[in-house]
């Protein structure tokens with residue numbers, strides 16, 4: 001552990017583990033933070049893309065500056081073996097945990113979406129595409145404010161510049177990425193659309209049992225609204241989903257357009273409890289077949 005970090009912060013319990021390191025709680029002057037400590041040796045021993053991801057995250061977070069819906073970088077410490085990022089503490093359950101427990105009402109989903117799209121619009125205005133938006137990377141801080149996290153796959157694109165490379169997680173990835181074409185920042189709007197659909201329905205819009213089947217479904221982009229789930233939801237909401245999950249990128253809304261043009265306020269506030277049947281192959285999550293099982297999985 002870097003000496004300077006130990007001097008400046010009181011390090012507390014472990015909060016979680018990722019592929020390359022550990023996240024701890026840390027206190028400084030009575031304020032709590034999360035410290036994401038990356039072991040550079042683990043990353044260097046793997047594929048070079050992984051090592052690149054490690055350096056990407058602090059660089060992108062610095063570029064993004066401070067935003068109320070992004071996990072902000074407060075400090076950065078580095079020595080030969082470790083990189084420590086001091087981040088906003090998000091110790092409330094993440095969106096993945098929340099959607100495995102129950103489906104969301106329109107008003108709950110709209111509150112999450114509004115905050116998420118503010119984060120995404122901020123990133124895009126600074127030329128940053130997140131490229132891996134999914135419930136696991138949507139965290140909540142102690143004030144229950146949404147914070148977009150994990151910028152390890154993000155890319156800094158220039159004005160009018162296109163990106164390439166298959167990056168993301170099967171259920172959430174946009175068709176132009178799966179097709180291997182060049183793409184722009186609207187891939188994030190597609191992923192937000194998938195997140196919105198899952199919050200409301202409890203299952204993903206483009207489904208398959210294997211990664212290959214999911215990619216086929218994403219490429220077909222045949223958006224359906226099963227009556228059992230969607231009949232009780234507003235026409236405005238279905239229209240919004242069509243505009244976010246639009247295969248034609250030129251017709252797909254930007255994050256800014258969704259925020260400016262869509263009547264989020266019209267969403268009704270009905271609660272819907274339902275059977276949740278969905279999986280997340282990209283992150284190895286188990287199948288969750290009911291709200292009860294979801295609750296058990298989280299408790300375990």
Ligand SMILES: Nc1ncnc2c1ncn2[C@@H]1O[C@H](COP(=O)(O)OP(=O)(O)OP(=O)(O)O)[C@@H](O)[C@H]1O
Nearest residue numbers: 015016017018019020023034087088089090091150
């Ligand atoms: N800012 C934060 N506040 C509180 N807990 C966090 C924070 N960031 C991450 N965590 C916790 O630490 C765990 C590991 O996070 P990390 O970003 O290192 O890996 P990951 O995104 O889960 O996986 P990967 O290895 O694919 O990057 C997360 O699952 C989460 O539980």
